Amino acid sequence: MPKMRAVLVPQAKAAFQLVEREIPSPAPGTVRIKVQACGICHSDVLTKDGLYPGVSYPRVPGHEVAGVIDAVGAGVTKWSAGQRVGVGWHGGYCGQCQQCRRGNFFACETQQVTGITYDGGYAEYMIAPASAVALMPDDLSPAEAAPLMCAGITTFNALRNSGAIPGDLVAVLGVGGLGHLGLQYANKMGYRTVAIARGEDKAPLVKKLGAWRYIDSQATDPAAELQKLGGAKVILATVTNGDAMGAVQGGLALNGTLMVLGAAQSLQVSPLLLLGRRAAVKGWYSGTSIDSEDTLNFSSMTGVRSMNEVYPLERAPEAFDRMMSGKARFRVVLTTGL
Numbered sequence: 143m144p145k146m147r148a149v150l151v152p153q154a155k156a157a158f159q160l161v162e163r164e165i166p167s168p169a170p171g172t173v174r175i176k177v178q179a180c181g182i183c184h185s186d187v188l189t190k191d192g193l194y195p196g197v198s199y200p201r202v203p204g205h206e207v208a209g210v211i212d213a214v215g216a217g218v219t220k221w222s223a224g225q226r227v228g229v230g231w232h233g234g235y236c237g238q239c240q241q242c243r244r245g246n247f248f249a250c251e252t253q254q255v256t257g258i259t260y261d262g263g264y265a266e267y268m269i270a271p272a273s274a275v276a277l278m279p280d281d282l283s284p285a286e287a288a289p290l291m292c293a294g295i296t297t298f299n300a301l302r303n304s305g306a307i308p309g310d311l312v313a314v315l316g317v318g319g320l321g322h323l324g325l326q327y328a329n330k331m332g333y334r335t336v337a338i339a340r341g342e343d344k345a346p347l348v349k350k351l352g353a354w355r356y357i358d359s360q361a362t363d364p365a366a367e368l369q370k371l372g373g374a375k376v377i378l379a380t381v382t383n384g385d386a387m388g389a390v391q392g393g394l395a396l397n398g399t400l401m402v403l404g405a406a407q408s409l410q411v412s413p414l415l416l417l418g419r420r421a422a423v424k425g426w427y428s429g430t431s432i433d434s435e436d437t438l439n440f441s442s443m444t445g446v447r448s449m450n451e452v453y454p455l456e457r458a459p460e461a462f463d464r465m466m467s468g469k470a471r472f473r474v475v476l477t478t479g480l
Contacts, residue, residue: 143164143165144164144165145162145163145164145165146162146163146164146165146265146266146267147160147161147162147265147266147455147456147478148160148161148162148163148202148261148264148265148266149161149202149203149264149265149455149456149458149459149476150200150201150202150203150261150264151189151190151199151200151201151202151203152199152200153192153199153200154190154191154192154197154199155190155191155192157459158190158264158458158459158462159200160455160456160458165266165267166267166268166269167213167215168213168214168215168218168269169215169269170215170216170217170218171215171216171217171218171271171272172214172215172218172269172270172271172272173211173213173214173215173218173221173227173269173270173272173275174211174212174213174214174215174267174268174269175207175209175210175211175212175227175229175267175268175269175270175275176209176210176211176212176266176267176480177207177208177209177263177265177266177267177268177478177480178208178209178210178284178477178478178480179207179208179209179283179284179285179287179288179475179476179477179478180204180206180207180208180262180263180264180288180475180476180478181204181206181288181289181291181292181293181450181473181474181475181476182204182206182458182461182462182465182473182474182475182476183205183206183231183292183293183319183465184319184465184466185205185231185292186203186204186205186257186462186465187466188258189201189203189257189258189262190203190462194255194258196259197258197259201257201258201261202257202261202262202263202264202265202268203257203258203262203263203264204256204257204262204263204264204265204268204476205229205230205231205233205255205256205257205258205262205263205291205292206228206230206263206288206289206290206291206292206293206475207228207229207230207256207262207263207268207270207288207291208226208227208228208278208282208284208285208287208288208291209226209227209228209263209284209480210224210225210226210227211223211224211225211227211275212224212267214272215272218272220272221272221275225277226277226278226279226280227275227276227277227278228275228276228278228287228288228290228291228434228438229256229262229263229268229270229274229275229276229291229431230256230274230276230291230292230295230428230429230431230434231255231256231291231292231428232247232248232254232255232256232274232428232429232430232431232434233254233255233256233258233259233260233270233271233274234250234252234254234270234271234272234273234274234431235247235248235250235252235254235271235273235430236250236251236252237273239251239252247273247430248427248428248429248430249427254271254274256270256274263288263476264455264458264476265455265478266455266478266480273430273431274431275431276291276431276432276434276435276438277435277438278438279438279439279442281442282438282441282442284477285450285452285475285477286447286448286450287438288475289319289323289448289450289473289475290323290434290437290438290441290448291434291437292428293319293320293323293448293473294323294437294438294441294446294448295428295429295433295434295437296320296403296426296428296429297320297321297323297324297327297378297380297403298323298327298433298436298437298440298441299426299428299429299433299436299437300324300378300401300403300426301324301327301328301331301333301376301378301401302331303426304375304376304378304399304401305375305376305399306331306333306375306376308331308332308333309332309333309334310333310334310375310376311333311334311336311368311371311372311373311374311375311395312328312333312334312335312336312374312375312376312377312378313335313336313337313338313357313368313374313376313377313378313390313393314328314335314336314337314338314353314377314378314380315338315339315364315377315378315379315380315381315386315387315390316338316339316379316380316381316386316404317337317339317344317347317348317351318380318381318468318472319470319472319473320380320403320404321337321339321378321380321381322347322351322448322449322472323446323448324378324380325337325348325351325352325353326351326352326444326446326447327440327446328352328378329351329352329353329354330352330440330444330445330446333376334354334355334371335352335353335354335355336353336354336355336356336357336368336371336374337351337353337355337356337357338356338357338359338364338377338390339356339357339358339359340358340359340360341358341360342358342361344356344358345358355371359386359389359390363389364389364390364393365389365390365391365392365393366392366393367393368390368392368393368394369392369393372395373393373394373395373396373398374393374394374395374398375395375397375398375399376398376399376400376401377390377391377393377394377398377399377400377401378401378403379400379401379402379403379404380403380404381404381406382404382405382406383404383406384406384407384408384409384410387400387402387404387406387409388409388410388411391411391412391415391421391423392412392415394415394419394421395419396419396420396421397419397420397421398419398421398422399421399422399423399424400421400422400423400424401424401425401426402423402424402425402426403425403426409423411423448472448473449471449472449473450472450473450474450475451464451470451471451473451474451475452474452475452476452477453474453475453476453477454476454477454478454479455476455477455478455479457476458476461474461476462474
């Protein structure tokens, strides 16, 4: 049988292993993808350290996948060999459970998550349910597309579901793996885009990414600065620090929304602020495969691109450590050379 390389986690908190295994065959309802690139996301630590309930081992991580379909299982009619596709965090849906029947495909009771409940993209080939696959535009390279399958869709989909309209003031809290994409999307969607981060050294970068104004939260009160600008219709919180989120909530305008994307351990919210401004705090799940497809198409059309550091598959442990260090600018991507 033909062989492939894969980087797997043999058990929770164990070191990554580069192994050779048989190339899998697609089951009914699934496709086989020749992986060309896979982004490394902080959420991959859920697989690495066994933090996701029910994760079994050995497991191949990776939910920012870009590649080419090279085989399809029985009953698959939408997809065919040769199509360029991506797979994100949402690992597919059954279409039959209560949530799917109500159109809440992201909340499918099967709870499939790429790289957690089945093997992901730290490999040369992977199998994915047909419902998890998104078509990739021809002008996006695999390395460009891969991070958009998680960081991209998360920020793009949250913004377009935030209630903001072109011309509204939208602030992006944090200029990292999520935030640097959120700034670009906000700008391209026609918002008056404000970046909030720590340090004056970020100012040139955020202007390049499309920010209209920059607020240095180390030097000023970010909530007060937002109010000077009229208040934010939306604050997109991409950081994982609850205190940083709490410090900006006072910058919301009437009917404003704090959109929480970063998985902070806790967050203190002022009930008086919510009541007095009719404000809201809302979380947003990344999205399903059609949302990924919309993200890829919008990015292709408007020129939104992730800033990446690229490593070959065999250097996955080093690449993972680089991502975990917080020093990467801004996403880390594995490539297979296929």
